[in-house]
Amino acid sequence: MQLIGMLDSPYVRRTAISLRLLGIAFEHRPLSVFRNFDEVHAINPLVKVPTLVCDDGFVLVDSTLIIDHAEALANRRLMPDAADARRHALRLIGVALAACEKAVQVFYERKRTPERQDPDWTSRIGGQLRDACALLEEELRGATPDAWLSGASLSQADITIAVAWGFAQLVASDLVPAGEYPTLHAFAARAEQTPEFLALPLR
Ligand SMILES: N[C@@H](CCC(=O)N[C@@H](CS)C(=O)NCC(=O)O)C(=O)O
Numbered sequence: 500m501q502l503i504g505m506l507d508s509p510y511v512r513r514t515a516i517s518l519r520l521l522g523i524a525f526e527h528r529p530l531s532v533f534r535n536f537d538e539v540h541a542i543n544p545l546v547k548v549p550t551l552v553c554d555d556g557f558v559l560v561d562s563t564l565i566i567d568h569a570e571a572l573a574n575r576r577l578m579p580d581a582a583d584a585r586r587h588a589l590r591l592i593g594v595a596l597a598a599c600e601k602a603v604q605v606f607y608e609r610k611r612t613p614e615r616q617d618p619d620w621t622s623r624i625g626g627q628l629r630d631a632c633a634l635l636e637e638e639l640r641g642a643t644p645d646a647w648l649s650g651a652s653l654s655q656a657d658i659t660i661a662v663a664w665g666f667a668q669l670v671a672s673d674l675v676p677a678g679e680y681p682t683l684h685a686f687a688a689r690a691e692q693t694p695e696f697l698a699l700p701l702r
Pocket of ligand 1: 509546
C-alpha cells in the first residue's frame with residue numbers, strides 16, 4: 500500500500516508513525532498538496548493528505564480513518580481497551596487534533612500576503628492553538644513521568660500529542676513558545692527520540 504503526503508503534515512506523520520508501530524509495510528510517497536497538486540489530484544481528486552492507496556487500488560482518506568483500517572489489518576489497536584482509559588485517550592487525541600487543525604490554519608493564513616490576512620481570524624485561531632496546547636500541558640503534568648500515556652509503549656494519544664507539538668513548533672513557535680509549555684515540550688522531545696519518530700522525521 501502507498502501512503503501519500505509529506506511528513507510536515509501532522510496528519511500524514513501520525514498516520515505514518517502509527518502504520519510503522521502496527522508493523523504494516525507501506526511505500527511512502529511524499530507528495531505535496533501544493534507543489535504536486537496535479538499528481539495528488541490524479542490519485543485522489545479531493546487533494547487531501549494523508550491518502551492511503553491500498554494494494555487493490557482502494558483509496559482511503561483521513562488520518563483517523565486510515566489508522567482505524569490499519570488497526571483492523573494488524574488486529575491490534577494503539578488505544579487502551581478499558582472504557583475509562585479509552586475515553587481519556589479519545590479526549591487527549593481530540594485536543595491534539597484541534598491543535599493540529601489550528602496550527603494548520605495559522606500556517607495557511609500566514610501564506611497569504613499581509614493585506615489579505617484577517618486579524619480577527621488570526622487572533623482567534625492563535626488563541627485556540629494556545630488553549631489546546633495549555634490543555635495538553637495540564638493533562639501531561641498529571642501523567643506518570645517517563646511512562647507513555649497508556650503504559651509501556653506508545654499509544655495513539657502519545658503519537659498525536661507529540662506530532663501536534665512538533666508541527667506547532669515548526670509553524671507557530673512564536674504563538675506557543677516551548678518555555679510556556681515545558682511538560683508538553685519535554686514529552687514530545689522524548690517521543691521524537693523513539694525509533695518510530697526518528698524513522699519518520701518532521702523534515
Ligand atoms: N481530518 C484530516 C485532515 C487532513 C488535512 O487537512 N490535511 C491537509 C494537509 S496538513 C490537506 O490535505 N490540505 C489540503 C487541503 O485541505 O486542500 C485528517 O485527519 O487526515
